[in-house]
Amino acid sequence: MRKKNCRTQGRGERIIEAVSRNLDLPPDAVAGYAHIELCGNREAIIEGCQGVLEYGDSVIALNTGKLTVRICGCELTIASMQNGQAIIKGIITSLDYRN
Amino acid sequence: MLLLRFLRFVFGYVGFTAQGGFPERFINLCRHNKIILWELKSRNGVISACVDREGYKKIRPVARKSGMRVRIRRKYGLPFFLARHSRRVGVLIGACLCAAVLLILSTRIWSIDVIGNVRVPAETVLGVFEELGVRRGVAGSRINISATEIEALRRLPELSWLNINISGSAALIEVRETVKSPELAENGEPTDIVAARDGQIVILRPFNGTQEQKIGNPVLKGDLLISGIEQNKDLTVSFCKASGYVVARTNREITAAQSAKIKAKKAVSQNKSYVLDFLFFSIPLGRQVEDAYSEKSELYINGVTLPVGLTERTQTVYEETEINLTQSQTRLLAQLRFFKNSSEDFRYLQVEQSEITADEQSGCTVSGKFTCLENIGLERPMQIEEINQ
Numbered sequence: 001m002r003k004k005n006c007r008t009q010g011r012g013e014r015i016i017e018a019v020s021r022n023l024d025l026p027p028d029a030v031a032g033y034a035h036i037e038l039c040g041n042r043e044a045i046i047e048g049c050q051g052v053l054e055y056g057d058s059v060i061a062l063n064t065g066k067l068t069v070r071i072c073g074c075e076l077t078i079a080s081m082q083n084g085q086a087i088i089k090g091i092i093t094s095l096d097y098r099n
Numbered sequence: 100m101l102l103l104r105f106l107r108f109v110f111g112y113v114g115f116t117a118q119g120g121f122p123e124r125f126i127n128l129c130r131h132n133k134i135i136l137w138e139l140k141s142r143n144g145v146i147s148a149c150v151d152r153e154g155y156k157k158i159r160p161v162a163r164k165s166g167m168r169v170r171i172r173r174k175y176g177l178p179f180f181l182a183r184h185s186r187r188v189g190v191l192i193g194a195c196l197c198a199a200v201l202l203i204l205s206t207r208i209w210s211i212d213v214i215g216n217v218r219v220p221a222e223t224v225l226g227v228f229e230e231l232g233v234r235r236g237v238a239g240s241r242i243n244i245s246a247t248e249i250e251a252l253r254r255l256p257e258l259s260w261l262n263i264n265i266s267g268s269a270a271l272i273e274v275r276e277t278v279k280s281p282e283l284a285e286n287g288e289p290t291d292i293v294a295a296r297d298g299q300i301v302i303l304r305p306f307n308g309t310q311e312q313k314i315g316n317p318v319l320k321g322d323l324l325i326s327g328i329e330q331n332k333d334l335t336v337s338f339c340k341a342s343g344y345v346v347a348r349t350n351r352e353i354t355a356a357q358s359a360k361i362k363a364k365k366a367v368s369q370n371k372s373y374v375l376d377f378l379f380f381s382i383p384l385g386r387q388v389e390d391a392y393s394e395k396s397e398l399y400i401n402g403v404t405l406p407v408g409l410t411e412r413t414q415t416v417y418e419e420t421e422i423n424l425t426q427s428q429t430r431l432l433a434q435l436r437f438f439k440n441s442s443e444d445f446r447y448l449q450v451e452q453s454e455i456t457a458d459e460q461s462g463c464t465v466s467g468k469f470t471c472l473e474n475i476g477l478e479r480p481m482q483i484e485e486i487n488q
Contacts, residue, residue, distance in 0.1 A: 077140045
């Protein structure tokens with residue numbers, strides 16, 4: 001039985017996810033999720049970024065539409081942010097998602 | 100990334116700091132107004148970032164909306180550099196002139212090297228090429244390589260092949276020398292073999308012609324050893340070029356004398372002057388001396404001769420003087436002269452016995468008596484008269 005806090009998706013989203021899983025389509029392309037690439041703990045490339053929610057040298061929170069991506073670490077820098085893509089450099093200690 | 104940095108430098112960008120207010124709102128408004136920020140850092144509530152020139156013009160209203168105070172940290176790039184130095188016209192003209200000179204001079208030949216020569220001096224090759232127009236300072240594109248190669252090869256018969264490689268401002272002349280063909284023995288003229296010196300025959304091997312002496316015979320200079328007249332079976336004679344190997348025991352005497360006083364030129368003083376060679380200019384440095392020995396030093400970098408060099412001209416003043424030699428110096432000089440005289444004669448003979456004495460009265464006289472084994476055969480053309488019957 002699934003936990004209650006994980007059952008936050010709507011029915012439509014679940015259908016889209018199931019279709020993309022069955023058709024082997026990337027979920028970020030179909031369901032509009034952010035595409036996140038991590039290079040070790042030094043660089044994170046986030047595609048689908050819609051804005052900055054929190055900005056500091058130890059925390060950067062980004063709005064990716066359906067989720068809020070929160071990157072924690074130290075000496076964090078936004079190396080570039082354009083065309084919906086943000087490159088964050090620094091020493092990344094954790095990454096968490098919030099609705 | 101390098102290209103991006105280069106483009107940013109060319110178009111110019113501004114580094115700024117912003118503080119107070121809401122940094123998140125500031126970043127989002129920048130994004131909304133299509134102001135591209137990079138190198139965005141936050142330290143102690145102060146954010147620093149870079150923005151292009153156009154973006155910085157639009158950043159003031161955005162900063163006002165987000166309650167931030169923006170301050171320029173530094174301006175980077177070519178437009179700002181040029182604006183900063185726009186009043187210094189001389190610098191700009193100098194930079195333009197420098198670029199123009201570099202562009203023009205880079206099309207010219209400044210270094211000419213010759214490789215592959217052994218017998219033919221490089222100066223000879225360079226002299227011919229200079230006559231043909233391949234010299235320092237000439238435009239590389241104006242050289243007709245194939246025609247120059249053909250003409251240079253015609254003027255230098257000691258070379259069998261040459262090639263000019265022009266790479267940037269350097270011309271490399273690669274040459275191959277001709278191989279001398281061995282001289283063919285002439286069989287046309289009939290000759291005799293006669294004795295070149297007095298001696299006693301030890302070995303006698305005629306290859307062609309008639310043997311006229313026997314082993315053990317004493318011969319005088321000019322005696323016939325191998326005749327060029329051969330008798331045929333029908334008792335007629337025919338003439339041929341006699342050849343053979345005649346080794347005789349000979350006596351040789353070599354003397355070398357050295358007086359204790361010699362006249363010699365003594366260097367009294369040396370005057371030096373220098374000439375700076377740059378491109379095709381020769382710039383004299385100070386007062387120049389006449390009748391001087393010149394030594395040119397050129398600048399080499401990575402095996403390429405650069406058109407920068409220094410010529411040192413040395414004029415040595417000599418004085419005629421008489422030197423009194425010590426006994427050992429006199430003996431040494433006499434011995435040296437003796438060995439110099441004997442070295443050429445003794446190259447092709449074997450010494451059986453030798454007796455060398457030194458007389459040190461009024462200088463030094465070194466004399467040697469040698470008994471040698473040597474080839475005394477000498478070709479002599481035959482005197483033939485045609486008798487009309």
